[in-house]
Amino acid sequence: MDYLFYILILVDIYIILAVSLNLLMGFTGLISMAHAGFMAVGAYTTTLLLTRTGMNFLLTIPLGVALAALVSALLALPSLRVKGEHYIIASFGLQIILYNILLNWVSVTNGPFGFSGIPRPKIFGFTFATYRSFLVLATLIMLVCTFLIWRITRSRFGLVLKAVREDEGAASSLGKNVNHFKVAAFIAGSSVAAVAGSLYATAISFIDPFCFTVHDSIFMLAIVIIGGTGNIFGSALGALLLISLPELLKFLHVAESIAAPLRQMIYGAMLVLFMRFRPQGILPEYREKKG
């Protein structure tokens, strides 16, 4: 059973990542390659605060979010003025920078060794020591994050984001400050990734820079694309599917040395098949017309 709970905790974490990335990709049209980097900001913030100051876990989450918001603002303010592919490259650059900070700022991040034995969250005297109890906590936090992002997408703010995605010039001709909306969406979406990082560090109880590479960012992009850009519930479904399906390999008694590359191939094949046969993803932005 513990194994199942563990997988479901990972699903919760990746739902938070995919839903927040979808706010950027699906709703605002900003493809970010730095999502794993922002996740790392949350993971390292929580880890350092828990191990060095013994701060309450729930307090470390908003601090991780705040730091990720700051970092994303530093990227967003100069680079969102550039368009499309230039911005993707800028976010790629930020991902590489964040990764290298984790790897080389040894006095703070412990460099390539990372941190192990990260304590489990303790709230009001209760320690979420088992996977079962941690799953409850992770699911609650996932629901809060998803609800907040769902609210954003349903609001007038979310509508303007879509308008910006469709046509920036037309949106500005209707009185919308396009840069303002892009920066706000980027900060909001990126900082939520830090929440997933905080959960990840305490769930796995081990982090190092290699947990947060550009490959992980691309994996998150794949979840959003396969789930359906512009549909929050598609991202949740995509995370469930892409995290749990490869785990089935374990039951087929495939050796781990084969299972790991096989998993990558499954992701690649799924992405290609979806692009070819269902580019709108599992759950499209709008319901298809009948007939």
Place this chain on the structure above:
Amino acid sequence: MAENDYFQLLDVNKNFGGLAAVRNVSFAVEPRKITSLIGPNGAGKTTIFNLISGHLLPDQGQILFRGQEITAWPPHRIVGLGITRTFQDLRLFQKMTVLHNILVGFQNRKGEHLTWALLGGPSLKAEEKADLQKAHDLLRLVELGKKAGELVENLSYGEQKLLSLARVLATDAELLMLDEPASGLPLGEVDRMMGLIQSLVKQGKTVFIVEHNMEAVMGLSDRVIVLNFGEKIAEGTPVEIQKNPEVIKVYLGI
């Protein structure tokens, strides 16, 4: 306020590389009137629209609205002042519904702030309810009431054209700049569009039209400005313009 203090261009210039797209153009638009800017293709009409709306920056010259200089303001601030525009290629939000296209047009809504969007509350609900009502009213005005939930990409060209008019009306701007409002419409719908534009002026709007089809705007306009190769060659009432020998020569090619 003198009539010509309402809106004016003063010696505006715009070059693209070596090409002078707009050369020393000055004119005024009078409030609650229909002014048309005409000229053959490539005369610089849409460039002038882009300069006014802030989508392009002029190289020289001034643009004034109600005595205030708005030259080189960003587009969203110009809309905030009460000037809005349509595009020749419409530029509707294709993958959004008809209703949502209108809702984006409303100005200064609470729900557009991230904190309001997250917190919600009764005043936000009230605003959204009022906006929905207003949006449906606008859609009925352009006879798209039944299409509110439709994706824009499923509308006919004529319907899209009407929607682009309704969308700029949603901004509640007083100066409407319409880029070729009649082009591409079948004859019957041209009359409907012109009727709509006239009714807007009766409601107190000021309309500034760009049109390459001279006939389409002659019956409608109070004043006509004629451009050719980026320069203003004539300005006057439609009757004066139709008699102007230079206009006949360069514009009609006779």
